[in-house]
Amino acid sequence: MNRAVLRQIGSWAGFLIVPLLIAGAIYFVTYGKFDLPLIIDLLILAVAAILYASTNPLTLRNQLGTQILGSSLSAIVVCIAAVGIIVLVNILMQRVTVRTDLTTTQQFSVSNATIEVLKKLKEPVKVTVFYTSDPNSGGDSARLQIEDRLKEYTSRTDKLNVTYIDANTDPAKVRQYNITALPTTVFEQSKQREMVTSSDEQEFTRAILRVQSNIQRRVFFITGHNERPIQLGSNGDSLSQAVQALKDNNYLVDTLNLFNFSTSGTITNTTNPNEAITLNPATDVLVFGAPRGPINETEKQKALTFLKQGGKALFLEDPLASMSTVPVERRDNVNDLLKEWNLKFSAGIAIEQDPQRRSSSNPTIFLTQASGSSGVLRNLPDIPIVIAQATQVENTPSSSGSDTGTFTPLLQTSVNSYLKTDIQNIGQSFDQSKDVRGPITIAASFEIATPITGTQNLNTRLVLVSNYLFASDQPNVGLDPASGSGNYFFFLNTINWLSESSDSVVIAPRQTNSHPFAINQGQGSFLFWSTFLGLPALVLFVGITVWWRRR
Amino acid sequence: MKNTYYILQRELYAYFASPIAYVIMGFFLAFSGVLFSGYLSPTSDANTVMRQWFSVSGFVMLFIGALLPTRLIAEEQRTGTLELLFTSPVRDWEVVLGKFLATVALFLLLVVLTFYYLVALIVLGGQFDWGPILTGYVGLILLCSVFFAIGLMASAFTQSQAVAAVISIILSLFLWIAGPLFVRQSEDNWWANTLNFLSLQPHIDSFSKGVFDLRDIVFYLSIITLFLVITTQVLKVRRAD
Incomplete structure (x- = not known):
């Protein structure tokens, strides 16, 4: 075999080096094992490298000596290092939850009550979301809402194991769970199972509480x-x-x-x-x-x-x-x-005379602030309770x-109130002989x-x-x-x-912050033309003016 | 940083001196206007209209973002002015950062022009929840900055603006839809999770809803940094060539 043929074989072996390197890396990342296929890959890689180096020593020496190769290698190293750092930072960030919900009604945040429930989870809860990918049924948007909600939950605990199942591709699972509506979210723990068909926080937290407890209050x-x-x-x-x-x-x-x-x-x-x-x-x-x-x-x-x-x-x-x-x-x-x-x-109706503790228009409507150590008052928000008559x-x-x-x-x-015992004459002032001081x-x-x-x-x-x-x-x-x-x-x-379930949580329904306003046809047309043509025309006019002046 | 500022100034001037910036801005505003007015209905809610607009305008910006920065380096290579830049006392990263910031500054002007939508809705009786509006704009700026960084990198690879634009659009599109396109929803393995995480689209959701999530902010900043680092390294190799 002459030298030219050997050099040609060495060149072909050189072409194999990079693909073999990539294949080995992919295999190792995928399977995480250093086993026979990887060893064979590395052996072939080594043989190819030796073959290339031994048959093309001049080419190798020339390439290694050029500035371009040095710069390229340095650039590759810097890029790989940058990728590594960025991957590391993002992996670390996944462990940190720093979120601020800037909507007025905190629409996309879970309540403190839910966070408490999630913190107290001792056993894992299996969550299975059944959805349909059929775009005609509008299932996608509903699934996204559920996904959004569950992301809030899973960012607070690692005890929720969420799986998504497309009902169209896995009908057997749908039958197994007896799913009748899509999307449906199933919460399971041991033998308890709860199904929820909305993406509502109350429903989700309630389901988690239910699967944890065998008692129905x-x-x-x-x-x-x-x-x-x-x-x-x-x-x-x-x-x-x-x-x-x-x-x-x-x-x-x-x-x-x-x-x-x-x-x-x-x-x-x-x-x-x-x-x-x-x-x-x-x-x-x-x-x-x-x-x-x-x-x-x-x-x-x-x-x-x-x-x-x-x-x-x-x-x-x-x-x-x-x-x-x-x-x-x-x-x-x-x-x-x-x-x-x-x-x-x-018998009677209480009358409040302290303007801070009553409705401005009606002295029988009390704005009371609960205080005390009773279990009833535990974790009450600091807002007045309104009691009338x-x-x-x-x-x-x-x-x-x-x-x-x-x-x-x-x-x-308040101490400035009194109990009017004669309801018939509630409009009359305090009667010391019959009424009771606050x-x-x-x-x-x-x-x-x-x-x-x-x-x-x-x-x-x-x-x-x-x-x-x-x-x-x-x-x-x-x-x-x-x-x-x-x-x-x-x-x-x-x-x-x-019900002696003082650990239960109170989650108020989320208020929507929607303020619809009416737009008539004329206003709609004006908005369309002004945004579609007006603004772009203005920008183009400025451009033409600049061009004209520069000309 | 002074050099970065000079380059930013120079590039901004170049943008406004050429018709390309005005045409691209006009193109974006026209498209965006159609989308905006498409979300209006006889009983609109201002917040919903803007949320929907934020969600889709990012996709429109994918194309604008790919086109705007392509001339930045490719044009300099074609006309030979890149050689001049290499011989001047400017570091590669200063060149890249200056050009990138110039494009972002131009985009900020575009963003200011879209405030017209907010004014129009308020005049017609709409009420805003300003939190989601703020996060929506921040998300849009971050997303578009990613497209600009990709465009700049593509521009560094080739002398042809057209080729740079194609590379930029393909790469941006891939990053936009990588997860939804290649991964089934129920798939749960490292490959699916990585592709889903790398997709730009899911990360914009929290911004358009009105939520600042540090993870999404870090993600966008990471991608921007990565592409700017790659661009800098490409310039380094070109300087050595």
């Missing part, structure tokens, strides 16, 4: 005494927003007629008469939503049975329904039930010396230990709020968080404390 609204409706009513006295708030925060909500409640603690489900459910004093809460009719003796005993076992109840009062002038069949007699613990709602909540300690429970005022009026307790909690029954040692917990309107659909004084009051949080904190 329930709230039953008592019916049968003309209580305030839980469906949206036309006159604003309904409690539909309260019901929605409970559902949004992980509660199962139902109505309960005390008449059907058996002494064994089992009731007939009102929504499904064939299904009997048992009240659990540890987790179930009864809500007396301002009844406008008497609770009879049998019902009272049934309620007492539940409460004395360590049950919980929220009493929402309507002071106007307990007035002596109201016919007996429409009069509220909740005080008969509360007498068991020396509690009562006083409230009366006094009283606790008269028993003289018998037995355990009378703990009565804790939650909301109070501060007036208008909401209170009560807790008393119950005898140990079975394995549970439960406390009876009651919360009394002297006007139901704070939890109603009434604008400005009701539950709506958009009104800017703290009623929503106070209500949910109350229920959380009652």
Whole structure:
């Protein structure tokens, strides 16, 4: 074999060096192993390099000696170093979460409550997002919203393992999970599974809480005494927003007629008469939503049975329904039930005279600031709670010396307020002989230990709020968080404390910051022409002027 | 930095002395105007209109960003003025940075012109949430700066402006859609994650929503730095050649 042929073979071997180097690098990065294929690749690379160097020594020496080769090699090294540094910086940045949501309503941030829930996650939660990639179904935009939301969550915890599944490419998985709507996000932990079909923060956090807990906390609204409706009513006295708030925060909500409640603690489900459910004093809460009719003796005993076992109840009062002038069949007699613990709602309406603590137009609308160490008030935002037409909540300690429970005022009026006991003459000024000087307790909690029954040692917990309107659909004084009051949080904190799930979180619905404005056809046309032609024409005019002057 | 400033001044002057800048700016504004007015409806929301505009104007800028800087080095190579620059006491990185900043400055002027959209919407009764507007513009400037850095690098590779523009558009397009184009949504491996991360498009989302995420800011700044470093090194090799 002559020298020219050898040199030619060496040149071909030289051409192999770079591809072999790249192939080896890709293999190592992909598989992360130094095994046989990589060893063979490196061996061939070494042989090729030796062959090239030995058969083309002059070419090699000449190339290594030129300035261009030196500069090129130096440039390659600098570029590789730059890539390395940049990759490193970006990898490190992935471990840091520095985000600022500049939208007014913090639309793209998760609430502190959610962050707390995520921090407390001990076991991994599997999150599977089923979506459709079909552009005609608008699935892409919905999936993106879910993805955005989940990014917020995964940036706060490494306990969420998120997988995206295209329903069109993996129908078997869709059948396995029994998915009926797209997109659907499935949260799983051990045997618990929760499905969410929106990208709402409340829904996601609620699902995470649910999969962590095997307990379903329930709230039953008592019916049968003309209580305030839980469906949206036309006159604003309904409690539909309260019901929605409970559902949004992980509660199962139902109505309960005390008449059907058996002494064994089992009731007939009102929504499904064939299904009997048992009240659990540890987790179930009864809500007396301002009844406008008497609770009879049998019902009272049934309620007492539940409460004395360590049950919980929220009493929402309507002071106007307990007035002596109201016919007996429409009069509220909740005080008969509360007498068991020396509690009562006083007759009258509180009047606030401190302008800082009331509505400027109405002295019976209180802007109260919760303060105190009660569990009900824990983590409440620093915004006023609006209570309208409230009366006094009283606790008269028993003289018998037995355990009378703990009565804790939650909301109070100022020292400049008073309780007008004669509601008929509410417009008249303070009457020292009949009226009561402030501060007036208008909401209170009560807790008393119950005898140990079975394995549970439960406390009876009651919360009394002297006007139901704070939890109603009434604008400005009701539950709506958009009104800017703290009623929503106070209500949910109350229920959380009652159901002994004080670790539960309250997430207010996110307000949208949309301000639509009308554009007529003329304005639309003006905008189109001015942006499409006007601005570009202006720029071109300036350009032509410059060119003309330079010419 | 004084040399960088002189080069910036010189390049800005060159931009405004030639018709190319005005034509490109006019082209962008016309396109952008069509997109903007396309998002208006009889019951528009000013924030939504601007968010949608921010999302797509970045794509329009991909082409403008590829065209604007291509003359910067390619033209100097073609006319031979690059040799003069090499013999003057200016460092390579000063040349690159000056030219890059000149293009960014020109783009800032373009951005100021688009404030007309905001004024028009306010006059018609629109109400703005200013946070997302601020982040939207910052995101747009960062994204376009990436395109400018790519354009500048392409310009350093060749004497032909047309070739530089093609290289720049192809590279920018690849970076824009790399993830969505080559990776299926459910794919979860290092290759998919890297491609998704390298895509420019997902990183602009947080800005147009009104969120400043340090990771996205660092990502854009990294890409800009990388291409400027490569451009500097290409110039170094050319100087040695």
